[in-house]
Amino acid sequence: MNEKKKNRGWVKNVAIIFLVVLLFLTFFSNTIMNRSLPEVSVKYAESGSITTQIRGTGTIEAVDTYQVTIKESRKIKSVAVSPGQQVAAGDLLFVLSEGDSDELAAAKEALETLELSYQKALITNEAEYDYTRQERAITKLEKQINETDALRRDYLVSAEVYKKATDAVKTAEDAVNVAQVKYDQAAKDLKAAESDFEVVSPGNTDGGAVTAAMNALEAARKALSDAENTLETNTLLYGAHYTIVENAAKSEIMASDEYLTLTTDSEREAFINQKLGVYMDYVVTRDHKGTDIETSYNTLTANKKAVADAKAAVNSAKAALDNAVVNQQAGNQNQLNYLYYLQNLEGAKATEEVMAKLLSDAKKTLENAKGEVSALDEKKDSYKKYTDTIEGLQENLEDAKFELEQQKKEDEKAQKLTALDMQALRNDIAKARENVEKISTGTAGGEIYSEVNGIVKSVNITSGGMTEYNQTLAAIEVVDRGYCATMSVTAEQAKKVTVGDFANVSTGWWGGSDITARLTSVRNDPANPREKRLLVFDISGGGVESGTQISLSIGERSRSYDVIVPNSALRSDANGDFVYIVTAKPSPLGNRYSATRIDVQVLAKDDVNAAVSGGISAYDYVITTSTKPIENNMLIRMAES
Amino acid sequence: MIFKRHKKLCLSIGCVLLALLVLAMVCLGIFFRLGSRLESQQAAERFQGESQERFAQVSAYFPATGGVTEQDIWTFRQTVDQKLLDVSLEAEGSEALYADAYSAQGEIAVEGSRGRATAPVIAVGGDFFLFHPLQLRCGSYISQSDLMHDRVVLDEELAWKLFGGVELAGLTVEINGEPYVIAGVVQREKDSASEEAYTLGGGLYMHYDRFNAIKETKISCYELVCANPISGFALDIVKERFAAADCVENSARFKIEQCAENVINFGSRTLKTDGVIHPYWESAARMMENRQAAALVLFVIFIILPLIGAIAAIVILLKAAKGKIRRELPEQMEKFSQRRWEKRAAKEE
Numbered sequence: 001m002n003e004k005k006k007n008r009g010w011v012k013n014v015a016i017i018f019l020v021v022l023l024f025l026t027f028f029s030n031t032i033m034n035r036s037l038p039e040v041s042v043k044y045a046e047s048g049s050i051t052t053q054i055r056g057t058g059t060i061e062a063v064d065t066y067q068v069t070i071k072e073s074r075k076i077k078s079v080a081v082s083p084g085q086q087v088a089a090g091d092l093l094f095v096l097s098e099g100d101s102d103e104l105a106a107a108k109e110a111l112e113t114l115e116l117s118y119q120k121a122l123i124t125n126e127a128e129y130d131y132t133r134q135e136r137a138i139t140k141l142e143k144q145i146n147e148t149d150a151l152r153r154d155y156l157v158s159a160e161v162y163k164k165a166t167d168a169v170k171t172a173e174d175a176v177n178v179a180q181v182k183y184d185q186a187a188k189d190l191k192a193a194e195s196d197f198e199v200v201s202p203g204n205t206d207g208g209a210v211t212a213a214m215n216a217l218e219a220a221r222k223a224l225s226d227a228e229n230t231l232e233t234n235t236l237l238y239g240a241h242y243t244i245v246e247n248a249a250k251s252e253i254m255a256s257d258e259y260l261t262l263t264t265d266s267e268r269e270a271f272i273n274q275k276l277g278v279y280m281d282y283v284v285t286r287d288h289k290g291t292d293i294e295t296s297y298n299t300l301t302a303n304k305k306a307v308a309d310a311k312a313a314v315n316s317a318k319a320a321l322d323n324a325v326v327n328q329q330a331g332n333q334n335q336l337n338y339l340y341y342l343q344n345l346e347g348a349k350a351t352e353e354v355m356a357k358l359l360s361d362a363k364k365t366l367e368n369a370k371g372e373v374s375a376l377d378e379k380k381d382s383y384k385k386y387t388d389t390i391e392g393l394q395e396n397l398e399d400a401k402f403e404l405e406q407q408k409k410e411d412e413k414a415q416k417l418t419a420l421d422m423q424a425l426r427n428d429i430a431k432a433r434e435n436v437e438k439i440s441t442g443t444a445g446g447e448i449y450s451e452v453n454g455i456v457k458s459v460n461i462t463s464g465g466m467t468e469y470n471q472t473l474a475a476i477e478v479v480d481r482g483y484c485a486t487m488s489v490t491a492e493q494a495k496k497v498t499v500g501d502f503a504n505v506s507t508g509w510w511g512g513s514d515i516t517a518r519l520t521s522v523r524n525d526p527a528n529p530r531e532k533r534l535l536v537f538d539i540s541g542g543g544v545e546s547g548t549q550i551s552l553s554i555g556e557r558s559r560s561y562d563v564i565v566p567n568s569a570l571r572s573d574a575n576g577d578f579v580y581i582v583t584a585k586p587s588p589l590g591n592r593y594s595a596t597r598i599d600v601q602v603l604a605k606d607d608v609n610a611a612v613s614g615g616i617s618a619y620d621y622v623i624t625t626s627t628k629p630i631e632n633n634m635l636i637r638m639a640e641s
Numbered sequence: 642m643i644f645k646r647h648k649k650l651c652l653s654i655g656c657v658l659l660a661l662l663v664l665a666m667v668c669l670g671i672f673f674r675l676g677s678r679l680e681s682q683q684a685a686e687r688f689q690g691e692s693q694e695r696f697a698q699v700s701a702y703f704p705a706t707g708g709v710t711e712q713d714i715w716t717f718r719q720t721v722d723q724k725l726l727d728v729s730l731e732a733e734g735s736e737a738l739y740a741d742a743y744s745a746q747g748e749i750a751v752e753g754s755r756g757r758a759t760a761p762v763i764a765v766g767g768d769f770f771l772f773h774p775l776q777l778r779c780g781s782y783i784s785q786s787d788l789m790h791d792r793v794v795l796d797e798e799l800a801w802k803l804f805g806g807v808e809l810a811g812l813t814v815e816i817n818g819e820p821y822v823i824a825g826v827v828q829r830e831k832d833s834a835s836e837e838a839y840t841l842g843g844g845l846y847m848h849y850d851r852f853n854a855i856k857e858t859k860i861s862c863y864e865l866v867c868a869n870p871i872s873g874f875a876l877d878i879v880k881e882r883f884a885a886a887d888c889v890e891n892s893a894r895f896k897i898e899q900c901a902e903n904v905i906n907f908g909s910r911t912l913k914t915d916g917v918i919h920p921y922w923e924s925a926a927r928m929m930e931n932r933q934a935a936a937l938v939l940f941v942i943f944i945i946l947p948l949i950g951a952i953a954a955i956v957i958l959l960k961a962a963k964g965k966i967r968r969e970l971p972e973q974m975e976k977f978s979q980r981r982w983e984k985r986a987a988k989e990e
Contacts, residue, residue, distance in 0.1 A: 053789065054789065055789055055791055055820075055822070056791075057819055057820075492788065493788060493789070496788070506820075549818075551819075551820050566781060567780075567781035567782075568777050568780065568781035568782070568825065572737070572740075572768075572771070573687060573688045573689065573692070573737075574688050574689055574690055574692040574694060574696065574736060574737055574738065575690050575692055575735075575736055576734070576735030576736055576737070577735065597690075597691070599735075601735065605787075605788070606788075607789065607792065607811070607822060607824065608780075608781070608810070608811065624777070625776060625777040625778075626776070627776060629680060629683065629687060629774065632690075
């Protein structure tokens with residue numbers, strides 16, 4: 001029983017403790033829970049404006065600064081101004097020591113050198129261009145060509161003439177061939193006739209009379225042949241003279257009365273033949289006595305007579321032979337045959353002689369024709385040689401002309417270049433003179449005066465110092481043109497400003513100033529033209545001094561928005577930008593607050609606030625900061641303030 | 642029987658085991674608590690929000706002798722875009738698939754209305770405060786997307802030193818002869834590891850490009866939170882580009898597998914051969930890793946005995962139950978049968 005009581009007592013104690021703890025937790029649950037919840041601070045979302053401020057620094061400087069420079073090396077005798085001093089145009093700035101500067105001396109020396117070079121160039125370039133030798137050579141060549149051409153003309157063989165000669169050779173060859181054929185036939189016939197004659201020769205039936213007659217006939221024929229040969233030879237030698245006499249005789253005959261009475265050609269020809277011998281003797285005796293013509297005529301006449309006599313002798317011998325044969329052959333039955341074959345033989349011999357003569361004549365004609373052709377060939381060769389010579393001379397002539405032309409062109413070019421060089425020298429001399437004059441007159445009086453009104457910003461030399469060429473001695477700020485300041489910003493920032501806007505100016509981080517700055521231009525920053533821009537401000541107002549460092553702040557024109565939240569309320573994650581707003585839920589133990597995510601789009605932003613649009617409206621509480629990270633629908637507690 | 646025989650002993654053992662179990666649970670609780678203590682390691686969860694996509698946070702710490710420049714960061718961002726495109730991931734509308742931040746550390750002279758100081762500065766770029774959401778005492782954070790980069794964030798200590806207060810948003814400090822606007826004042830991390838790791842005193846945060854213009858400094862830390870369709874995707878992208886850097890996947894460092902690896906490599910963890918000087922938040926994270934490893938080890942130690950005890954108790958109980966069943970089952974069966982027979986008989990009557 002006691003044990004049971006102890007067991008129940010234990011349970012009762014546990015139950016009491018449990019209830020107490022439960023009550024404690026229930027009453028203090030809010031407090032306990034609040035302690036564990038993240039504490040947040042909130043702010044109203046409200047309408048307002050966003051003004052983006054572009055800030056930066058710049059240095060005030062004069063818009064226009066006049067640099068006092070000197071173009072020569074001179075010694076400074078005294079300096080009449082000091083930095084910060086106000087000067088007017090015409091005020092004395094520096095006094096220079098007397099004497100030529102190094103630059104003037106150098107300029108004068110340079111001028112003298114140039115003038116000397118010019119004189120030397122004038123002498124050197126006096127060139128004369130003489131082409132007499134070349135022209136003479138050309139003339140000589142032309143003369144040679146003409147002479148050679150004149151010589152060549154004598155050896156000109158026309159194609160017609162040459163063709164005619166070659167045709168004559170061909171014709172002569174054909175004639176020779178024909179004559180050869182005929183001669184061969186005649187020789188063949190003679191041989192046949194001789195053989196036939198030998199068969200029936202009267203030597204068989206007769207003895208010496210026929211033989212003697214034949215021998216006599218043979219001798220007469222030989223004498224005839226000799227006489228004919230002699231005649232032919234002498235005709236070649238004396239034919240011309242004979243022809244002269246013959247023609248003269250014919251003229252005489254044709255002039256005679258008897259001749260004039262004749263009417264027909266045949267009568268006239270017969271008359272001429274008849275009287276020719278007598279008249280020829282008469283003409284020779286009358287006109288050519290004692291001359292070579294007479295000798296030639298007599299020789300030929302004698303030859304003709306000899307030939308005629310020889311012919312008569314041959315005829316007689318023939319007749320005698322015939323008689324002998326007839327007499328011999330009275331009782332011979334082959335007498336007719338013998339005569340026949342004798343006649344045949346005679347005829348064959350005569351034919352053979354004629355053919356031989358024709359052949360001989362044809363061969364002579366051929367030889368003459370070939371000689372003619374050969375002579376023409378020689379002429380042609382000579383003509384070709386002269387032509388080659390002329391061509392060679394022509395080529396030389398053209399070369400000579402071309403070289404002369406080239407020489408003239410080169411000389412002309414050289415002349416032009418020389419003219420250009422001379423002109424350049426003259427220009428250099430003119431420039432050098434100008435330079436000397438400029439340097440000489442630049443510091444007339446050895447004093448330097450201000451040309452502008454302004455404030456001396458800096459003096460870069462002291463008394464006794466030596467200037468250098470193109471050195472800046474002093475800088476004068478031309479205050480009449482005003483002051484400016486530049487500020488470098490990014491391209492994105494430059495888009496937010498408008499030319500004409502005013503900027504806030506402070507000269508130190510501790511406060512503002514009376515200086516006003518107005519944006520006058522936006523241009524590329526030379527240091528980084530791709531990404532940076534220079535804002536140029538016109539500076540005015542009290543206390544403006546060149547060199548003052550100022551801070552500028554210029555804003556984009558304000559725009560109003562319906563919902564503006566602090567930048568600290570804006571959050572972003574993978575789903576984009578959002579804010580947390582406080583949502584209150586009533587509960588028996590008081591309001592419970594939770595964070596609710598609202599996705600937003602940022603419309604504009606400045607240093608403090610951002611304009612947003614989305615599921616948020618004005619006067620929503622947005623969570624700006626918290627003691628712990630918060631998530632959507634997480635319970636939170638508001639900060640006690 | 643055994644429990645009845647050795648009641649006091651069993652009770653004592655039970656209490657000890659229970660205590661050990663409680664301690665193990667506490668260590669387990671500490672283990673998980675440590676894993677979520679540092680907000681600088683939770684950027685992936687914050688960035689994910691309500692998105693269905695997986696995200697991972699990766700950090701790259703560069704050697705003291707070789708940092709990177711802003712140009713390298715711009716180039717890397719293009720690489721990330723391309724890598725995401727290669728796996729068919731493309732941001733739609735206002736969504737984003739990654740965010741990054743970079744920082745460099747140095748010192749700078751800063752002057753306020755009440756005094757001047759040479760303060761440690763963390764020059765930041767990108768969305769630095771997404772990774773380090775320090776509690777704002779006033780004002781707002783600074784970000785690369787700000788129009789003006791002449792804004793700074795002070796911590797409480799520096800704010801007190803320069804101005805004597807913390808409501809300083811909109812006021813001006815002078816750095817290198819130029820005015821800078823105070824965007825906000827933050828409170829440093831309150832966890833013990835961060836407090837222990839940060840020893841530099843009152844400092845400030847300013848835009849990296851402005852700090853680099855004053856003192857040329859390379860970027861020493863790059864942080865990225867990126868979509869992670871498969872494990873290690875984001876880490877591989879960073880490692881591929883920044884091979885010389887010490888790369889860490891922050892979102893996986895407090896998982897049990899990583900912790901177990903830390904326990905195994907505990908001896909060599911402090912061995913550093915890469916010349917990297919970690920920022921304080923990484924040092925704090927490593928400190929947390931070490932603590933977490935210790936908690937895991939303690940948990941394992943504490944849970945062993947209770948586990949063994951539980952197993953032993955189960956075995957003993959099973960045995961006892963088995964004996965009791967063997968003994969009493971026939972008797973009970975007989976009693977049950979008899980009762981049934983009596984009931985049936987009563988019914989029939």
